[in-house]
Amino acid sequence: MDRLLRGISADGSVKITAVTTKDLTEKARRIHSTLPVITAALGRTMAAVSMMGNALKKEGASITARLNGGGPAGTILVTSDDKGNVRGYVQNPQVDLPLKANGKLDVGGAVGTDGMLTVMRDLGTGEPYNGSVELVSGEIAEDFTRYFFESDQVPTACALGVLVDRDQSVIAAGGYIVQLMPGAEDETAERLERSVQRAGAVTNMLMNGSLEDLIYKVLDGFDPKILEEDPVTYKCYCSRAKIRNAIAGIDKNELRIMLEEDKSIEVKCQYCGEIYTFTEKDFEE
Numbered sequence: 001m002d003r004l005l006r007g008i009s010a011d012g013s014v015k016i017t018a019v020t021t022k023d024l025t026e027k028a029r030r031i032h033s034t035l036p037v038i039t040a041a042l043g044r045t046m047a048a049v050s051m052m053g054n055a056l057k058k059e060g061a062s063i064t065a066r067l068n069g070g071g072p073a074g075t076i077l078v079t080s081d082d083k084g085n086v087r088g089y090v091q092n093p094q095v096d097l098p099l100k101a102n103g104k105l106d107v108g109g110a111v112g113t114d115g116m117l118t119v120m121r122d123l124g125t126g127e128p129y130n131g132s133v134e135l136v137s138g139e140i141a142e143d144f145t146r147y148f149f150e151s152d153q154v155p156t157a158c159a160l161g162v163l164v165d166r167d168q169s170v171i172a173a174g175g176y177i178v179q180l181m182p183g184a185e186d187e188t189a190e191r192l193e194r195s196v197q198r199a200g201a202v203t204n205m206l207m208n209g210s211l212e213d214l215i216y217k218v219l220d221g222f223d224p225k226i227l228e229e230d231p232v233t234y235k236c237y238c239s240r241a242k243i244r245n246a247i248a249g250i251d252k253n254e255l256r257i258m259l260e261e262d263k264s265i266e267v268k269c270q271y272c273g274e275i276y277t278f279t280e281k282d283f284e285e
């Protein structure tokens with residue numbers, strides 16, 4: 001089962017959030033039939049958004065990230081609830097690109113760099129807050145790091161990783177976000193940068209140890225304490241009523257023509273693949 005941990009260094013100068021997302025990324029792969037490079041792109045985005053969602057700490061709040069860098073993947077859309085449960089969608093799930101020279105999936109090539117990362121926070125007040133940054137590399141972790149720095153003005157290190165097996169299933173996935181608390185010393189920032197670098201790749205850490213081990217490694221020398229744990233999962237909030245309302249919003253004449261032709265309307269939820277069927281009776285009133 002996937003889970004999310006929040007911790008803090010013993011001296012209170014560094015905050016960390018870390019998440020495993022293997023199961024939810026595998027679920028997304030099956031729903032959307034993604035090929036490996038898109039599994040990685042969507043998986044990395046879901047790990048980042050899950051951690052941001054869990055930080056909202058407000059019942060009913062949600063956060064959505066939209067990336068489009070003009071690459072073959074098209075738009076990537078991921079939403080998290082206030083617990084870190086995510087759902088996601090990629091415009092072109094079946095993109096296939098050659099591996100990069102270092103043997104890694106070319107996520108940056110699939111996403112592209114000519115575009116924006118937009119984050120929408122909905123705290124349930126009816127006034128969503130939007131922030132966006134230009135994409136740095138399309139590799140996603142760097143793009144979110146820039147977002148945290150430019151939009152939230154918090155020095156942040158963000159690492160995300162998805163490891164895909166030969167049969168295209170997900171072997172490991174997850175990530176972490178470390179943030180310096182206000183007033184942290186320069187020396188702390190430098191020490192943190194070194195320990196993050198020593199820790200190495202997220203997927204290596206997740207393959208060789210627990211999520212707790214990852215935190216101890218990333219914050220080596222900071223004596224981190226784990227404060228909270230939450231389970232996270234792939235969770236869609238679609239319902240028959242919500243989809244019916246969306247359909248009822250389209251032009252009445254168009255709706256009538258569709259129903260006359262096919263006797264029913266089938267709508268597939270773009271996030272979870274659930275199919276809802278409506279007939280004329282559903283729209284009588």
Ligand code: ZN
Pocket residue numbers: 236237238269270271272273274
């Ligand atoms: Zn759904």
